[in-house]
Amino acid sequence: MNLDGRPATMDAGVQDVLGPDAADLAAASLAMARRFASGATLWCFAPSWPSHAQHVAVEFVHPVIVGKRALPAVMIPGPDLLESLRPLARAGDILLLVSRSDDPAAAGLRQRARAWGLLTVWIGAGPRPEPGAADYVLWVDDDEPISAYGGRFVLLYHLLWELTHVCFEHPGLLKSEQAECTDDACITCSDEGRLGEIVAVCPDGHAQVRTPAGLEAVDTTLIGDARLGDLVLIHAGAAVTLVEKSVR
Amino acid sequence: MSPEETGFLYPFIEADEHDVGALLSDLAASATGKAAESSELRTLTLEALDGDLDRAATAMAERFRAGGRLYTFGNGGSSTDAASVAALFGQAPLGSALPARCLVADQAVLTAIGNDVGYELTFSRQLIAFAASPDIAMGFSTSGNSENVIRAFEEARSRNVLTIGFAGYEGGQMAACEALEHCFIVRSHSVHRIQETQAALSYRLWEVVQEHLVPDGVGLAAQHEQLEPEVAR
Numbered sequence A: 001m002n003l004d005g006r007p008a009t010m011d012a013g014v015q016d017v018l019g020p021d022a023a024d025l026a027a028a029s030l031a032m033a034r035r036f037a038s039g040a041t042l043w044c045f046a047p048s049w050p051s052h053a054q055h056v057a058v059e060f061v062h063p064v065i066v067g068k069r070a071l072p073a074v075m076i077p078g079p080d081l082l083e084s085l086r087p088l089a090r091a092g093d094i095l096l097l098v099s100r101s102d103d104p105a106a107a108g109l110r111q112r113a114r115a116w117g118l119l120t121v122w123i124g125a126g127p128r129p130e131p132g133a134a135d136y137v138l139w140v141d142d143d144e145p146i147s148a149y150g151g152r153f154v155l156l157y158h159l160l161w162e163l164t165h166v167c168f169e170h171p172g173l174l175k176s177e178q179a180e181c182t183d184d185a186c187i188t189c190s191d192e193g194r195l196g197e198i199v200a201v202c203p204d205g206h207a208q209v210r211t212p213a214g215l216e217a218v219d220t221t222l223i224g225d226a227r228l229g230d231l232v233l234i235h236a237g238a239a240v241t242l243v244e245k246s247v248r
Numbered sequence B: 001m002s003p004e005e006t007g008f009l010y011p012f013i014e015a016d017e018h019d020v021g022a023l024l025s026d027l028a029a030s031a032t033g034k035a036a037e038s039s040e041l042r043t044l045t046l047e048a049l050d051g052d053l054d055r056a057a058t059a060m061a062e063r064f065r066a067g068g069r070l071y072t073f074g075n076g077g078s079s080t081d082a083a084s085v086a087a088l089f090g091q092a093p094l095g096s097a098l099p100a101r102c103l104v105a106d107q108a109v110l111t112a113i114g115n116d117v118g119y120e121l122t123f124s125r126q127l128i129a130f131a132a133s134p135d136i137a138m139g140f141s142t143s144g145n146s147e148n149v150i151r152a153f154e155e156a157r158s159r160n161v162l163t164i165g166f167a168g169y170e171g172g173q174m175a176a177c178e179a180l181e182h183c184f185i186v187r188s189h190s191v192h193r194i195q196e197t198q199a200a201l202s203y204r205l206w207e208v209v210q211e212h213l214v215p216d217g218v219g220l221a222a223q224h225e226q227l228e229p230e231v232a233r
Helices: A012-038 A050-061 A082-089 A108-115 A152-167 B012-017 B020-048 B051-065 B077-089 B107-114 B126-128 B147-158 B190-212 B220-231
Strands: A042-045 A073-075 A094-098 A117-123 A137-139 A194-201 A206-211 A214-219 A233-237 A240-245 B070-074 B100-102 B137-142 B162-168 B182-186
Touching: A012 A082, A012 A094, A012 A117, A012 A137, A012 B020, A042 A050, A042 A082, A050 A073, A050 A094, A050 A152, A082 A108, A094 A152, A108 A117, A108 A194, A108 A206, A108 A233, A108 B077, A117 A152, A117 B070, A117 B107, A117 B220, A137 A152, A152 B020, A194 A214, A194 A240, A206 A233, A214 A240, B020 B051, B051 B137, B051 B162, B051 B182, B051 B190, B070 B077, B070 B126, B070 B147, B077 B100, B077 B137, B077 B190, B107 B126, B126 B147, B126 B182, B137 B147, B147 B162, B162 B190, B182 B190
Parallel strands: A042 A073, A042 A094, A094 A117, A117 A137, B070 B100, B070 B137, B137 B162, B162 B182
Antiparallel strands: A194 A206, A194 A233, A206 A214, A233 A240
């Protein structure tokens, strides 16, 4: 708060905010460009500020700079992200979330997004999400209740769009995401602890599970009462742990 | 000869590019530079338009006091900025909630007017239905030339509705629009930088309107102090 009583948001230079995030912004843009190059759709969700999700979507679909390619980006209407996105998302897609870290609509996001094979980018303000809550976190650290207004988020997603298109000028660097083994469930390195979401339960102790690789049948006898929407850890054809109960 | 010297002749050489580190540092530098540019434009514009913003906010506060509603509008990204401003005035977590609505919110109305009478009338037709003195019409157009935005100002003014506009570049047609009482021009040629500063300008309007409307002692500053413990949870 400054002397004349205005919230400090408008007085902090944008660069002060962006400085520590420039590398994250760069990395997020490259990851997004790689996904787009492989056919991804960008899903935009902003439960408290739907206009931000719409702005991101129109930015990518109808670029302000003539000649830039139109990219598939869609605003997801609220309020339930997981239910809306479940049937729409394909493995390889991108989810851009604009919300506070404590927004209930963001709960459960990380694990589900991993099970569905989504790249996640989270723009927000206030207390930061827990580490690993999304693949890329682009955060405005100060905790002004009105951080969502005044142009700061707009700047962040404008830059995300601009940098993503810079990446398209480097097709040689868009070929793959080789170094994505950042988690304990890397599907290319091992079969340890892959996340999957149960999409159908069979009476014989099996269930059909959705993973980034597609649908597969797994044995559920180890976890007992498997339910539709449960998130499970899969190892060697069996669901070995119940990670998160159904959110349906 | 290195690829850098001949790269412009052989664009396909880039297909063999493999230095991700160089690209990432270029991207980060570009982001920092653009953020600095955005920040500078915002600061300069806020300073240059300070008095005009105060006058417009004072006029808006009078209208709100008299029971007026705020209608916001724009196209594309500007339509979302218009929606954000309506949300800020109507549902901000601090300050008084004021009657504000964005005219792009209803697809049925937009497509009905666009289909039946023409896209250039999408906002002016709605103002005919909704607006009268002491209401306020606030339009956004980075070029300053969006026809449906200009037509809305003309309709609004003829109904004695207060008109406020945000433009970019040199203001386009909005700069010369007689129906537009308060015209804020963000002098840049980048649509993105213009929108970022327009958001800051409209935010300032909201702040000053709030200062006008709330009783002494419970201004934004005091409300903000009260909010902090809750936000810090």
